[in-house]
Each structure stands twice: as C-alpha cells, then as structure tokens.
Amino acid sequence: MIGISAWDYVYIRTCIFLLHLIAPLSVIYSLVSCLIHPPFHVPHVLEVWLNLEAIFYLVVFLPRKIYLQTVVTHPTADRDDRRRLFLRCHSNIPDPDRYLTKWFRDAPVAEIKRENVKDFFRWAFLNTGEPDPAYDEELEEYVGEMEKLLGRKLEPGRGDAQCLRLTLDKVEMLHRSLIWYLCVFIVDTLASIYLRFYSFDFHRTSLLQFLAVFPTRLLNLFNAYRSPARALTYWYRPHTSKARLPVLFIHGIGVGLYMYIPFLADLNAQDSKDPSDGQVGIIAIEIMPISSRITPEAMLKDEMCEEVHCILKAHGWERFTLVSHSYGSVVATHLLHKPKIASKIGPILFVDPVSFLLHLPDVAYNFICRKPTNASEHLLSYFGAKDMGVAHTLFRRFIWSDNVLWKEDIQHHRVAVVLAGRDIIVDTSTVMAYLTGTDDWSLETEGWENGIWKGDDGLDVLWFQDLDHGEVFSRRGTRKRLVDIVRRFTADE
Known part of the structure; x- marks a missing residue:
C-alpha cells in the first residue's frame, strides 16, 4: 500500500x-x-x-x-445447512448494531426495519433476492435470533435502507485507459524478467487463451513450457529437495506477481545457502482477472480447484506447503474444502487473509461502499476495487458462503496467520480475537513475544501493529519473517 x-x-x-x-x-x-x-x-x-x-x-x-452485469447463478443448500451456517455466523458477531449498519451501507438505524433485514438474510443465506412464502418461517427464525442479539425488536415494515448484496447489485467499475494498460504491460514484462532471473519458468496457456488477455503477454509467444491446465498460467521453480515440501503460492488483487518478487527471491536465496538437499520447488499461480487486465470471467471454485489439481498432478506434488495473500486466501479456502486437494496440503501460511469471518461486513464494505479519505483508500478503491476484472470478480464470482473460512477448516494443519494492525480492508483485531479464542474482541498484543501468539493446536498468529494490508511484503525485516516461517514449514515433514 x-x-x-x-x-x-x-x-x-x-x-x-x-x-x-x-x-x-x-x-x-x-x-x-x-x-x-x-x-x-x-x-x-x-x-x-x-x-x-x-x-x-x-x-x-x-x-x-x-x-458484465449479467446475474450470477447462485449455489443451493438445504435448510439444515443454511441454519448451521447462520448459527455459526450469528455466534461470531461482536457488534450487532455495527454489523447491520455496515451491511446496510451506513444507513440510519431507524431505516433498517424488519423487512430490510429479511432482504439481507434472503440474499446472504437463501441465495436469492426474490421473496418466496416457502421461506417465511425460516426468515422469521433468523430475524428473531438477530433481535435477541441486538437486545431489541426490529421495527415492522420496510425502511429506506438498502443492503449490500454483491451478487445482485450493479457491478461498480470505472474505465481504464490504454495508457494504464501500457503501464500494466511494462510492469508485467519487468516481473517476467525478474522471475526468469530468479530461475522461475513460465507455463503458458494456448494461443486462444493468449488472445483473450489484454494487455498481450509476449511470454505466450516465446515460451516452450505449456500449462497442463486449460486457462491457469503459473511460474514454476523445480522441486529437487528430498526432505522438504514444495510451496504453492497464491497472490492477491493487484498487478499479478510483481509485488511478491522480493519474497519469492528471498525464498530462493535461502536455498542457495544450503544446497546439500537440493531446492524447494515453488508454483506461483497467476489469477489474471484480479491482476488489472481484461480477461475472461474469473473461474468459479470447482473449476479453479480442478485447474490447480491438474497442475499439482502434472508436477507430481503429493504434499506441499500452501502460502496465500489477501484474495489468495479465498482460493486457499476452496482448496481446503476439496478433499482430494486438502489431503495434499501440509502447513499453511495466510498473509492478510480475507476469508476468516467473511460474514462480517468489513471486507465487502471497505472494497465497495467506503468513501475513501486517505491515499491508501483511494489507491484501493480506484486501482483495485473499481478495476473491470476485479469488480466483476467481487460482484459476480464472489460467493461469500463458499469463501468463508472457519477455524475448524484448518484444525488438522500447522497454520500461521499474519495480520496487520492498520489493515484498511480486514477488521484484523476481530479476526485476531476469533483465532486466538478470546471473548475480549479488543485483545491487546503487548504480552505476545515478538508479536506472536502460539496456540496449542498448531495455530500461530503474527501481529504487525504498524503495517497496512500487503506492507509485510515490502519491508525487508517483515518479509524475512515470512520467509523464515515458510522455510520452517517446508521442513516440518
């Protein structure tokens, strides 16, 4: 940032x-x-x-x-699954008044009435925007539980408040000029040069897929390596170590892998100090729709998982360390929910994850609704959230119930979660309290040794009080701590 x-x-x-x-x-x-x-x-x-x-x-x-305004097809779930999800979310709402206010775009509390809340629950848990008498009893139950949490009755009727319903609302995007895409082309070219210098090989897609991405990527014309997946490109560093696990890296929203090059380079540098066991392999996946480019629509979760599984199978990876940043935690969540891939996942490093407590409004509100006031927020809003591909991904491909991650999903893994105290996207203090299992949502970290909380179940939480979202990768000292974690994780098994 x-x-x-x-x-x-x-x-x-x-x-x-x-x-x-x-x-x-x-x-x-x-x-x-x-x-x-x-x-x-x-x-x-x-x-x-x-x-x-x-x-x-x-x-x-x-x-x-x-x-790109075309409405998405929502997944379906039976009532028991919906109720289970609702109760899990309901038990992790630290401030119910703020919860409703932010999901209703900062509307006055007096305008958030009973029917408005039903509209929100209809989208959030029933995956629809249309009233249906068949669901009235279920909605009444949910509203009743919300009233218990609020400690008051919701006023009957409908107010002027409009809730945020990403997959039903208009996709909010802004134009990007050819000058901007020229800048993206230059950054992409520089990133490619750096990655080749650090011994990564690019695995391209077919010519048809090459023509579907703008700005054009010249690597597709001059590269001999072909991705085994249909549409997913990636950079690969061969895995030769016999004693350590390889690394699968999934980036966040931005301009692709450019900002992560120092991190990937530092991982390589660690191997050069001790070459006796060979090198740790790295697959760095590229997600083009969230990388400031004009591309086909982002893949839904099942297709993305199949593409990743195809790549892992092609390289013979039976077990690996998973590292993700920001939006990459969404893809990591999908992988963890796929048994055939989850069985291959070893230790996991989440950096600035957006998937934990995704039922809370902060991630969606900060991307879509917040009026930016400082430089970082303007950067996020214009160059991130309002990008054509990013906006479509968030509004039409981002099914929150598929993307939310709970502690139970990672309980069989060695996990480290890195959080930034000044994160402008995620409510990191609430996520920290949830992960550490405290009832005090304003947990202080002064007593943590080196800013680390260590759980008994293999979960570590690292807290960087003075950093913003993504800054951990831009500073040498904090980046080294990430590299040390990955190096320790790769040697765990």
Whole structure:
C-alpha cells in the first residue's frame, strides 16, 4: 500500500484525476474532429492516441460494462445447512448494531426495519433476492435470533435502507485507459524478467487463451513450457529437495506477481545457502482477472480447484506447503474444502487473509461502499476495487458462503496467520480475537513475544501493529519473517 502523507494523497489523487480525464477528452476530441475542422492542430501521434482511446472506451469498455452485469447463478443448500451456517455466523458477531449498519451501507438505524433485514438474510443465506412464502418461517427464525442479539425488536415494515448484496447489485467499475494498460504491460514484462532471473519458468496457456488477455503477454509467444491446465498460467521453480515440501503460492488483487518478487527471491536465496538437499520447488499461480487486465470471467471454485489439481498432478506434488495473500486466501479456502486437494496440503501460511469471518461486513464494505479519505483508500478503491476484472470478480464470482473460512477448516494443519494492525480492508483485531479464542474482541498484543501468539493446536498468529494490508511484503525485516516461517514449514515433514 502507498503511504499516508499529504504528498502521497496529492500524488494519488492527481493520478486518478488525470486518468479520469483521458476517456472524456478523447471522445470529445474525436467527435469534434469528425464533425467539424478543429480550430487547433495537435501532433499526429497525439491525435492517433486520442482516437484509439475514444474507440477503446466506446467499443470495448461500454459494451463490456453492460455484459458484465449479467446475474450470477447462485449455489443451493438445504435448510439444515443454511441454519448451521447462520448459527455459526450469528455466534461470531461482536457488534450487532455495527454489523447491520455496515451491511446496510451506513444507513440510519431507524431505516433498517424488519423487512430490510429479511432482504439481507434472503440474499446472504437463501441465495436469492426474490421473496418466496416457502421461506417465511425460516426468515422469521433468523430475524428473531438477530433481535435477541441486538437486545431489541426490529421495527415492522420496510425502511429506506438498502443492503449490500454483491451478487445482485450493479457491478461498480470505472474505465481504464490504454495508457494504464501500457503501464500494466511494462510492469508485467519487468516481473517476467525478474522471475526468469530468479530461475522461475513460465507455463503458458494456448494461443486462444493468449488472445483473450489484454494487455498481450509476449511470454505466450516465446515460451516452450505449456500449462497442463486449460486457462491457469503459473511460474514454476523445480522441486529437487528430498526432505522438504514444495510451496504453492497464491497472490492477491493487484498487478499479478510483481509485488511478491522480493519474497519469492528471498525464498530462493535461502536455498542457495544450503544446497546439500537440493531446492524447494515453488508454483506461483497467476489469477489474471484480479491482476488489472481484461480477461475472461474469473473461474468459479470447482473449476479453479480442478485447474490447480491438474497442475499439482502434472508436477507430481503429493504434499506441499500452501502460502496465500489477501484474495489468495479465498482460493486457499476452496482448496481446503476439496478433499482430494486438502489431503495434499501440509502447513499453511495466510498473509492478510480475507476469508476468516467473511460474514462480517468489513471486507465487502471497505472494497465497495467506503468513501475513501486517505491515499491508501483511494489507491484501493480506484486501482483495485473499481478495476473491470476485479469488480466483476467481487460482484459476480464472489460467493461469500463458499469463501468463508472457519477455524475448524484448518484444525488438522500447522497454520500461521499474519495480520496487520492498520489493515484498511480486514477488521484484523476481530479476526485476531476469533483465532486466538478470546471473548475480549479488543485483545491487546503487548504480552505476545515478538508479536506472536502460539496456540496449542498448531495455530500461530503474527501481529504487525504498524503495517497496512500487503506492507509485510515490502519491508525487508517483515518479509524475512515470512520467509523464515515458510522455510520452517517446508521442513516440518
């Protein structure tokens, strides 16, 4: 994340303002130049660029924006499963008033009435937005439990409050200019050079899949390694160690693997100090729809799991260490819920995970509803949440009940969870309290040795009070602690 100084704020707001101007100025200039002879002359190169930007906005962005509004097909569950999920969520709500207020987009409490709460529960647990008398009894039960938690009765009727229902609401996205995608192309090229330098081999997809990703990735044209999966690309470092486990790494929302290169490089550097047992293999998966590119729709959980399993099988990995960051914890959750993959997962490192306590509103609210005030929040909102692929993934491919992770899901694994005290996405203090099993949701960490809480069940929680979401990868000292954890985990079995 970017800093919080006044200069950072001015810089990021200026960048956003200038990028916002490109589309309207390009369209206006192109229309004027077509209808009348412009009273001024611009250089030919600039004129071509403005025309291309206008065409891109009108022919690519606007039609795609309409297409991406298509409503998702929701999963189904029987009443017992729904009730079990509701009660599990219900027992982990530290502040019920805040819970409702944030899910209802900061609406006044007086406007959140009984029917409004039923609308929310209808989406959250019944996976629908349409009223159906068949579910009235079930909804009444849920509302009654909510009233017990609130300690008051909800006012009957319907208020003006509108709840956040990601898979039913309009997909909120903003245009990206060709200049922006040129920057992404340059960053992707630099990342590829660095990864090749650090002994990673790129595994490409077919030519058809290559043409479906914009900006174009030249690696697909000049690479001999083919991914065994249909659509999933990845970088691979061969595993030659006989005594240690390989590592599967899953990144978060951003521009792909670029920000993680120092971390991956540090993992490699550890092996060079002790080459007697060979090297620990690494598979770093690329999730293109959340990497600032125009791509096909993000894969649903079953398809993603099959693609990952195909890659693991191709490389003969029967057991591995799982490392994920941010959105990568969603994919990690899916893998943990698939028995044929879960049986291969050894120790797990979650960095800034978004999956724990996902029923709470913070992750969805901070991505979608919060009005940004500082540089980091503006960076997250414009360059992250409002990106075309990211927005569609969050609104149409993000089924929260499939993505939520509970302590019971990781109880048979050695696990470390890294949390940042100034995280602008996750309510990390609440997640920390949940993981450490305390009833005090404002748990203090001063007594933790080196900021680490060690549980009796193989769960460790690392707390970095002064870091924001993702910053643990950008600082050498904190990154070294991640590398030490991974190195210890790979040697555990």
